[in-house]
Amino acid sequence: MRRAAVVLLCVFAFGALLHLPVTAAEEAGDRSAAGEVSRVVVDLSGTEEEDARQPEEYLDDLFSAFPDLARGAETAEEYAGRVSETLGVEYLLRAAAESLADKTPKIVTQFCSLAGAVLLFAVAAALREQFSPELYRAVDGVMEAGLVLFLYACFSDCFERCSLFLSDMQRLSDFCVPLFSGLYLTGGNVGAAAAGGAALAGLSYLLEHLCAGVLMPLCRLFLGFLLIGSFGEVKTDGMVGTVRNLYTTVLGFSCMLVSASLSLRSTLGNAADSVGIRAMKFAVGSMIPMVGSTVSGSLSTLSASLSLIRTTAGGGAVAVILLSALPLVAELLLCRLALSLLASLAGLFEAAGAVRFFRGFRSLFDLCLAAVVFSSMLFIFIAASLMKCAAAAG
Amino acid sequence: MVRLCGLALVGAVSVLLLREGGSKWSAFAGVAAGLLLLYELLDRYRQILGSLGALAGNAVFSECFSLSLRALGIGMLTAFSADTCRQMGEAALAGRVEMLGRAEILLAALPTLLRIMELSRTLAGGT
Numbered sequence: 001m002r003r004a005a006v007v008l009l010c011v012f013a014f015g016a017l018l019h020l021p022v023t024a025a026e027e028a029g030d031r032s033a034a035g036e037v038s039r040v041v042v043d044l045s046g047t048e049e050e051d052a053r054q055p056e057e058y059l060d061d062l063f064s065a066f067p068d069l070a071r072g073a074e075t076a077e078e079y080a081g082r083v084s085e086t087l088g089v090e091y092l093l094r095a096a097a098e099s100l101a102d103k104t105p106k107i108v109t110q111f112c113s114l115a116g117a118v119l120l121f122a123v124a125a126a127l128r129e130q131f132s133p134e135l136y137r138a139v140d141g142v143m144e145a146g147l148v149l150f151l152y153a154c155f156s157d158c159f160e161r162c163s164l165f166l167s168d169m170q171r172l173s174d175f176c177v178p179l180f181s182g183l184y185l186t187g188g189n190v191g192a193a194a195a196g197g198a199a200l201a202g203l204s205y206l207l208e209h210l211c212a213g214v215l216m217p218l219c220r221l222f223l224g225f226l227l228i229g230s231f232g233e234v235k236t237d238g239m240v241g242t243v244r245n246l247y248t249t250v251l252g253f254s255c256m257l258v259s260a261s262l263s264l265r266s267t268l269g270n271a272a273d274s275v276g277i278r279a280m281k282f283a284v285g286s287m288i289p290m291v292g293s294t295v296s297g298s299l300s301t302l303s304a305s306l307s308l309i310r311t312t313a314g315g316g317a318v319a320v321i322l323l324s325a326l327p328l329v330a331e332l333l334l335c336r337l338a339l340s341l342l343a344s345l346a347g348l349f350e351a352a353g354a355v356r357f358f359r360g361f362r363s364l365f366d367l368c369l370a371a372v373v374f375s376s377m378l379f380i381f382i383a384a385s386l387m388k389c390a391a392a393a394g
Numbered sequence: 395m396v397r398l399c400g401l402a403l404v405g406a407v408s409v410l411l412l413r414e415g416g417s418k419w420s421a422f423a424g425v426a427a428g429l430l431l432l433y434e435l436l437d438r439y440r441q442i443l444g445s446l447g448a449l450a451g452n453a454v455f456s457e458c459f460s461l462s463l464r465a466l467g468i469g470m471l472t473a474f475s476a477d478t479c480r481q482m483g484e485a486a487l488a489g490r491v492e493m494l495g496r497a498e499i500l501l502a503a504l505p506t507l508l509r510i511m512e513l514s515r516t517l518a519g520g521t
Contacts, residue, residue: 116459117458117459117462120459120462120463120466123466124462124466124469127466127469127470127473130470130473131469131473132473132476132492134492134496135469135472135473135492135495135496136469138465138469138495138496138499138500139465139466139468139469139499142461142462142465142499142500142502142503142506143461143462143465143466145503145506145507145510146457146458146459146461146462146503146506147458148510149457149458149506149509149510149513150458152513220517221517223514223517224513224514224515224517225514227510227513227514227517228514
């Protein structure tokens with residue numbers, strides 16, 4: 001009687017330990033693994049979807065945001081090879097050099113044209129003594145208006161590319177939520193799936209509201225003020241500098257919060273998942289005679305496979321971000337360098353108005369560069385968490 | 395350059411001689427000498443300005459370049475006229491010439507200024 005009670009108790013405990021929140025294998029019933037993953041992902045991400053999309057549709061939309069350099073893979077093995085090649089230092093350096101070589105001629109041309117405008121300012125400054133103060137102010141104002149218009153024509157497309165990059169980043173983050181969460185869940189990392197999905201959703205929110213919703217309108221507003229400043233003595237240097245410092249502080253603080261939250265939640269979630277899986281493995285190995293010990297080996301094999309898949313997916317995401325951001329960052333840095341040189345040149349010729357406009361535009365590029373680098377680094381951090389997260393089933 | 399300096403010296407000597415002779419044509423001699431100098435200067439820099447304009451292949455830059463040159467040219471003519479009026483003792487007329495010169499500069503820049511105002515309104519409005 002006592003022995004029967006012990007057997008019943010062990011069976012009950014075994015069943016309770018085997019009850020995982022989500023399983024990748026099919027349960028008895030009609031639900032498929034993809035549908036189960038999508039259901040859990042919907043629950044984790046907090047979004048409501050009336051009709052569950054197929055994984056192929058997610059992948060198609062995901063690949064549409066890839067840059068041309070990251071496309072072209074036909075098979076999974078070829079894709080893994082391209083990811084491995086792309087994440088190499090040599091490839092990245094070559095891509096950076098090609099980006100610089102591609103952008104440099106255009107920026108050099110713009111630099112030379114703007115240098116010519118600065119020389120015109122110098123000529124006007126040399127004629128200052130011959131003009132009356134009122135006449136000089138009229139001539140100077142007209143030349144400043146022409147310079148600002150030319151500056152806007154030269155660099156407005158760069159701001160549009162920044163806005164497009166941030167939109168692509170947001171789209172990529174949205175589509176990576178189910179992808180990353182699914183990869184976490186297949187290894188039994190329920191806590192990490194929740195943390196990773198929340199981090200990506202948070203990144204998407206930041207991109208939508210902080211970058212695209214605040215940065216781009218702010219840049220347009222500053223451009224407007226710079227243009228208005230060409231009419232009179234409106235000084236925008238202090239305002240631009242103050243808002244630039246405030247914006248970079250907010251960006252840095254947000255980055256710290258998101259990364260700290262992701263680190264803590266991933267660590268705690270992984271620990272909890274690991275405890276559950278290890279307890280289950282011990283119970284199965286102890287209760288089931290002869291074949292129970294093979295469960296551990298099977299799970300280890302599964303863990304190794306999942307690690308490969310996660311590393312490839314995470315590495316692919318990092319490669320996409322790097323190849324998307326490198327040309328834009330190179331262009332922003334080149335434009336910033338050109339504007340700094342032009343400001344110095346204008347200062348040599350005592351063209352105070354031109355110096356003010358060049359420095360104002362350079363501050364705008366600082367804002368765009370901060371947003372691009374912030375969003376890229378945060379996404380890379382989240383992808384690296386996926387790559388480093390060991391499967392709980394291993 | 396030697397020719398310009400020689401022209402200026404000849405003009406100065408002519409004005410001095412006419413003034414000492416009590417002639418009323420001294421002021422006109424000074425204006426004539428100044429006009430000749432201005433003509434020589436513009437003739438010398440016409441080719442250079444034409445080359446610069448050809449190098450300005452960018453449509454926006456050529457528009458800004460021509461606007462800046464036009465403003466400078468109007469300013470130089472206005473300054474020359476105002477100085478000549480003051481030399482003849484007509485300070486009020488010089489002031490009016492300068493006012494007309496500023497108005498002419500603003501009229502020349504009006505299309506560009508309207509374009510900037512429209513652009514500012516669009517940017518600030520977020521559309």
